[in-house]
Amino acid sequence: MHIVESHWRFFGHILRRDIDIPANKAMQTYFNQMACRYRGRPTNLLPVIINQQLSQAYPNMKLKTSNDLQTMRLLAQDxxxxxxxxxRITEFAEATDSDEPEASSG
Incomplete structure (x- = not known):
């Protein structure tokens, strides 16, 4: 689960940085555009994956809007x-991953 932990550590690092850096601007733009729904296959982007992991560990939390992003930004400051x-998110991801049956090779 090193990847899950790395995603969240990097996400926290970006959230603690200045709001004017390109990564924060890109996140803000992404979450501002999420208000527009579109048809088709759901995207498999990092924000979607992070939201899934977040909702598994903390069912009352989500990361779908710019307000949710601001909440995460405040949380990351400490x-x-x-x-x-x-x-906790990493532990839930590990538990979920170990519950899934392994793919059989054959």
Missing amino acids: RNNWRTFTR
Whole structure:
């Protein structure tokens, strides 16, 4: 589950940075455009994956709007709380991953 932990550590790092850096601008643009629904296959982007992992560990939380992004930004400011927060998400992702049957090769 090193990948899950890395995603969340990097996400927290970006959230703690200045709002004017390109990564934060891109996230803000993405979540502002999420208000527009579109037809077709759901995207498999990092924000979608992060939202799925977040909702597994914390069912009352989500990351779908710019307000949700702002909540995450405030949470990430305290590194100790963020570390505890992401540890729980990683543990849930590991538990979910171990519950899935392994693909058979043959």
